[in-house]
Amino acid sequence: MKGAVVARYVALSVILVLLVAPLAWLFISSVRPASEIFRWSHEFGWRTFVPAELTLQNYATLHEIGYWRALRNTIFVAGATMVLGVLVNAAAGFAFAVFRFRFQRTIFVLVLLSAMMPFEGIVIPLYTLVRALGLVDTYTALILPEVASGFVIFLFRQFFAGLPREFYEAARVDGATWPVIFWRIAIPLSWPVVVTGAMMLFIMQWEAFFWPLVAAPSPDYTLVQIAIARNRSMEETAWGRMFSATTLACLIAIVPFLVFQRFYLRGLTAGGIK
Amino acid sequence: MTVAAHGRGGWLRDSGIGTQAGTLMIALFLAPALLGLVAFRLVPIAIALVGSLFGETLAGDLVWRGLGNFERLLGDPNVWHSVRVTLLFNLLINPLQVLIAFGLALLVLRPAPGIGLFRAAFFLPMTLSIGLTAMLWDILLNQHVGPVNALIAQLGFARQGFFHDENQALATMIVIASWKGCGYWMIFLLAGLAAIPEELHEAARIDGASAWQRLRYVTLPLMRRPLAFVLVADTAANFVFFAPVFILTSGGPNGATDLLMFRAYETAFTFGDWGRSLALSTIILLIVAAIAAVELRLLRDDGTQAG
């Protein structure tokens, strides 16, 4: 048994290094002065990874690209999308899994198709719609189009369909209404799926770049990826600050995951029909 | 624990639990999401599909082309080359990513000291946007500026071109996309694995099943639905993969990374032919839908849940 544990940690560690090493280089570069960042990058030695000089200059100057504002904006937008999105998409996924209604299959196919179209194909009609609704340069424009998501609906549908029918029927026999069943039984039982659905929406907004640029380009509504990109212009690239902005963005985005992932094992193990 | 057999085979035919509910109730559950999808996705998609039947004069007036855009695309050998590259790319990357994600999920499933940190670390590459991922790897893999080639040279091998080598470019794209994405797909499979009751594993262990047998007979059948989700969602994401191509290789070298989505983007924003670009997007949509249908069929639920 001991051997299996050791083997597991060895495997975990090897994968950890492969996945994290590039990011480690990026994080380390963010505390290096500009002249040092590429000085050793073309070698593979300890000097590549261990900085000789440290500086927090790249973090101190983040306000020059409106970074803190962008972070606040993105946390708000991503958070709102996450909360609204989980509710709305879980409800729809529940309906597809649990109810039976006319054109169900067709509508579900449309739901899936809605998520398969390349975004560049729909950006112009979407922009025109948002403009006609007077929503350009608003949080609404950033949040609303991203709340309903075909794949998140699919995700919840898959899960809810996997719960035994007896679950639902027993609850109905007890006189529970569907909203109650959804809210008090189905959702709590599906914490892992709620978490992953929430992460899906959160990450989608955290990475958002093109749509915010088109729909809410005003500096007040800048999101974090656009702020990071401000370090690059045609003429010069502020590498150090690009890396510091990126480092912070990554570390902050991992926080929801760290918080949520302990819910993973709450699953169905206690399940069964009470 | 009771056995529940619901629906006959095939996810499409099995419309779930299928219990009765009033129309108003169904509408309540469906309406917010469907309204959002209709307004912000389906209507724009419909407009785009119609748009693929038109062209535009320089002044912005629409010109009816009927299937002209499609004829032009399907008659262009470069487009067929792009289709081949895209299919090859997806044939390789989708199973690869799902397998790796599944492996990672199995590895981080059971609680252990510090396992939460490993999970978070595996997920960390996903927090880097695809544009930044491309930029970072461009630096790291660069022959002149990056450490990876330095390591390769130290180990005694010749320096590699990676993104700029015709034979390696597509594989390099697959690797960096997987570096970024596997941790992401892992969390969905992790959720699915976590939902499998421990009692089932216990029962199997008591029956003398080996780890491999438990994987095959307990885990995999119950992972059909999550795997179906990950495979379809990943396929859809990979078919519209193009940012690193746009930033780094422009479809080259020599067409090695000539993905359809890059072509659609280039046709719209470089060549200014929106009708033709929409036709390309339509083709991509049709291919993804077809492949998704096949994938869902392959992973269809056979209706049983072990007890």
Next chain:
Amino acid sequence: MLERRTLLQGTTAALGAAGLAQPALAQGREVQVVWMGWPDGQVLPIMQEIERRNAGMRLRVERFPFGEIFQAIDVRLQARSPSPDIYIVDGPLTAYYAVRRHLAEIEPIIGREGMQRYAPSVIEQGSVGGRLMSLPLYTSSSVLFCNARLFRQAGIPIPSADPAKRMTWEETLELARRLTNPAAQTWGFVVDQADRPYSILPFAQSKGASMLSADGFTATGHVDSALFVEAMRWYGELYTRHRVSPPGLFDTALAREMFFSGRAAMFLAIDGIPALAGGRDLEWTATAHPYFAGGRAVTPTGSWHIGVNPRGTNRAMADAFIRSYANPEVVAMQTRVRGAPPTMPALWQTMAADYQGDFWALVKHEIETTGVPRPATPGFREYEDILRIAIREIVGGADAGPRLRRAAQDIDRELQKYRT
């Protein structure tokens, strides 16, 4: 004739009928300006100055990251949006926007007198069919920068900044060979935009090749002409045969890093390099852009311009913005904070204090005598993108002749749509 806008507005009107639509907000006296994501110091002082000169004008400046600026602007222009009122235009793309009716003519705004203050090359770059469609913002030139330390270490005399002592490409290659040191990972010759027409076309132009047909619609016979192919072959061999240049380094920022960190002995780059090298441990000098023996000296020029959206709802204010930007005092201010050469010849004298030294004397000389703007065609974006890919492959070892023939055919095919 059915317009895209009508079709889209019809759909949104339908949604509006469902009670969702509200009228689009009125623009008020605000001028929406889409600008490049340049640093605050290069943008804000000028914008504030313009607001100061125009009572009641309020500018809303959106600065876009350079990766997606064109695409984001395109979406709005394609949707025939009245926003933005003013937007940044890459000089050679003026015809691209003009032919699609995304630009308002500039001469009625600033007058003939206003136009005549500018250098001929920038007026040429912003003009389509003899009409000025975009206001020049910056201009540029290209010189060969030298790392003085590496020259000294190799015992080679540092080339002079005197344009009369311009080296030939053949001489430059010789120096590059002596300066390339694989052990120290230093390269003799690096180009800052190694695959872009801006840097590469002058090679072909120096041999006397033509870039494009006079009407701007045909590349065959020009891009695949013997002289052009010869020039491109010579350029590619720098990477493949002589190995004095690093293959695969197409990222401008990384190429500059190589020079700043002392791994490039000679660096063919835009005049803005000294401003970017500040704070680095680098001893640099400049010498004139080389030419092919028997050919003529040609340098690239041209840079950013400003465009006016003809559909803007705030034309009066937008025009006032343009007039302010064409004011020599504002131009001087803008040029100074950017450290760029002036677009108006008169400013070389009035701003002489900023342009001291051999380096600026060289830049001034090149802009005035050898500068050739990129070819004028509405299909410049197509031309540039297709050519870029071809250049990359030639640098990677592809045979220049067939590759350029294919590029010429691809360009012609895409330029067809402009022949109406």
